[in-house]
Amino acid sequence: MAYTHVIVEVSERLVGTITLNRPDELNTFNSLLAGELASALWAMDADPAVRVVVIKGAGKAFCAGIDINELADKSAMEYRQWIEHMEQPLLAIARMRKPVIAQVHGVAVANGMGLVAAADLAIAAGNTKMGLTAINVGLNCVGPVIPVARCVGRKKALELLLFGDLIKAPEAQAMGLLNRVVEKEALEAETKTWAESLAKKSxxxxxxxxxxxxxxxxxxxxxxxxxxxxxxxxxxxxxxxxxxxxxxxxxxxxxxxxx
Known part of the structure; x- marks a missing residue:
């Protein structure tokens, strides 16, 4: 399948990589990216040449949430269908057979933070910042907070949801949102090594x-x-x-x- 907003690669060591590829928009989710990411995840899950899947972002950010340019002029029913479509990748990860690793750098906010939390494992550069920031523009992150809450617990999840503050990578790791934090320059190599090690297991x-x-x-x-x-x-x-x-x-x- 040809993709517009994601790049799909499969290595000889059984690791599939999906790169969110809207760097000029900080890899925000629009409808096409959300659909392509879900499709790419399911394709990796069905591919016998893939044992482990890595999700990362092109450019200077992992994912800055949802593209609010798509927000205007919808009915309540249309908003419901639209947000459910945006959240399909988060649900797909839990339903997939194969493990998914988020490789995080820059910012991962709103639906981007939800994607990190939904991933089975996550490794981040030390300069990463994360947050459920939609509250700051009069919206909220009630979808992304679901996987976030499963990582951090009720009280901290509500604090993140209601205040919309950004947290740095070490704090995110202490909360249980990240497994590993590494130097920015080492992120690509460390993720590759980690994913390939997991791919060697049964x-x-x-x-x-x-x-x-x-x-x-x-x-x-x-x-x-x-x-x-x-x-x-x-x-x-x-x-x-x-x-x-x-x-x-x-x-x-x-x-x-x-x-």
Missing amino acids: PLAIQIAKKGFYASEDLPYERQFDLMNEAFARLCTTQDAKEGVQAFFEKRNPRWQER
């Missing part, structure tokens, strides 16, 4: 782990164990599980069956 084990994690997230405590134990039991019957244990005992690298 793809089947990772996919079952991710699916189980999201499926169990809102269940009662005891029911979470039931679901996860069922997932573990199914994994143990697979060839990858048997191969991984055998390779451990034989002190060799495993040969995974599922790409």
Whole structure:
């Protein structure tokens, strides 16, 4: 598929990269970018040559939210359909089988911050700033705050939502929004190394782990164990599980069956 606002690449080491490509607009979401990003994510999920997906932004920002040039002259129903379309990539990540890493630099605000929070993992340059900033122009980020709240908890999420302040990368990491913070110059290389390391793991084990994690997230405590134990039991019957244990005992690298 040909894209206008995203660039899609697949490396020989099983890492797929999706670059948001509206640098002059700080990679803000318009309807086309939102649709293309969702389509690219699903295409990566179906591609046997991809085990791990990285999302990053072209130019000086990761993503500055939603393009407000599309905001005017809609009915309430049209606004509902429009915002749901903008949020499709955030939902797609949780539904995908494969892990998604956000590679963040510059600013990641509003829907951009939601995209970082929705990603399974996130690594950022030390100069990154993040925030749910829509409140500052009389709007709000009630969609992006959903994945943000799952990372930081209710009180901090409400503070971010209602005040719209920017936070720096170290604070975002302390809150649980980022896994790693690295020097700006090292971001590309560090992300590549991290993604390629993850791609070496059993793809089947990772996919079952991710699916189980999201499926169990809102269940009662005891029911979470039931679901996860069922997932573990199914994994143990697979060839990858048997191969991984055998390779451990034989002190060799495993040969995974599922790409």
